[in-house]
Amino acid sequence: MPESSRRIFLSYGHDETATLAQRLVSDLRDHGHEVWFDEQLRAGSDWEHALELALEWAAEAADLGRVIFLITPHSARRPDGYCLNELARAIDLGLPVVPVMVVWCKPPLSIARLQWVDLQAADQYERRFGQLCEALETGIVEFEGTQSRLLRVLEPLSFEADVAQSLPSFVGREWIFDRLDDWLADKRGSSVYLLTGEPGIGKTALAIKIRDRYPQVAAYHLCRYGDSEKANPVRAISPSHTSCRRSFRSTGSGCSKCCRPRSTDSIRSPVSSIDCLSSRSRRCRSPGGRSSC
Numbered sequence: 001m002p003e004s005s006r007r008i009f010l011s012y013g014h015d016e017t018a019t020l021a022q023r024l025v026s027d028l029r030d031h032g033h034e035v036w037f038d039e040q041l042r043a044g045s046d047w048e049h050a051l052e053l054a055l056e057w058a059a060e061a062a063d064l065g066r067v068i069f070l071i072t073p074h075s076a077r078r079p080d081g082y083c084l085n086e087l088a089r090a091i092d093l094g095l096p097v098v099p100v101m102v103v104w105c106k107p108p109l110s111i112a113r114l115q116w117v118d119l120q121a122a123d124q125y126e127r128r129f130g131q132l133c134e135a136l137e138t139g140i141v142e143f144e145g146t147q148s149r150l151l152r153v154l155e156p157l158s159f160e161a162d163v164a165q166s167l168p169s170f171v172g173r174e175w176i177f178d179r180l181d182d183w184l185a186d187k188r189g190s191s192v193y194l195l196t197g198e199p200g201i202g203k204t205a206l207a208i209k210i211r212d213r214y215p216q217v218a219a220y221h222l223c224r225y226g227d228s229e230k231a232n233p234v235r236a237i238s239p240s241h242t243s244c245r246r247s248f249r250s251t252g253s254g255c256s257k258c259c260r261p262r263s264t265d266s267i268r269s270p271v272s273s274i275d276c277l278s279s280r281s282r283r284c285r286s287p288g289g290r291s292s293c
Contacts, residue, residue, distance in 0.1 A: 009068070010037050055093055070102050207220060
């Protein structure tokens with residue numbers, strides 16, 4: 001295998017992106033890479049076993065194995081998206097994942113903090129393909145510069161452990177979701193929805209479920225009593241601002257201008273933190289209506 005060649009497992013949803021997937025496979029092979037693509041599966045074969053073997057084939061190549069994950073609403077759908085099983089197995093095998101955004105949607109939680117190569121615009125294919133090849137060789141995607149700067153400057157907190165602990169066991173509370181649905185549907189209603197409750201009643205678990213259930217959620221912060229970082233209202237601006245940038249990035253260059261990173265040292269109080277975030281969120285609404293933080 002040539003030094004620059006990689007063993008690549010291509011994961012995609014069987015939807016309108018199939019033509020793009022085939023083009024990527026052809027171009028990657030022309031560049032000397034070995035690519036496993038599910039067109040190699042025969043009718044009647046054991047798909048699950050074949051996919052498992054293909055991922056193991058990529059992982060066997062020491063540091064040369066890669067997974068390209070084409071992100072679309074179909075491939076990333078929850079909870080029954082089969083591509084998510086491929087993604088989970090790839091992560092379990094230690095394979096570097098290079099996400100490629102094809103049709104805008106919220107990336108799966110397991111790769112939400114990773115940069116992605118943007119292939120949403122067909123006329124940008126040649127330039128983005130070059131970026132993809134570079135990412136495959138290095139295992140690092142560093143092409144969406146604003147996002148990288150935000151991560152470095154704001155150092156957002158991670159809530160992955162909180163989500164993993166609360167989300168699987170959440171049940172009920174449908175009456176709350178009915179009220180949230182009504183609030184979101186009311187375009188003339190208040191831009192703020194305040195939910196209160198006694199300590200221990202389950203506000204954090206509910207917030208996690210709302211974050212998972214509603215694509216309108218642009219940013220979130222989970223406060224935890226006794227945690228000096230997560231209970232700090234000024235610190236809340238970091239993950240919220242970064243998440244807003246992820247959610248609004250598809251609106252174009254205007255968002256980059258209003259979401260330029262600022263050091264948290266310049267934020268003097270919790271009130272100014274909220275003012276800063278809300279004013280920027282108003283200037284870069286997500287496509288399709290009201291956004292929620």
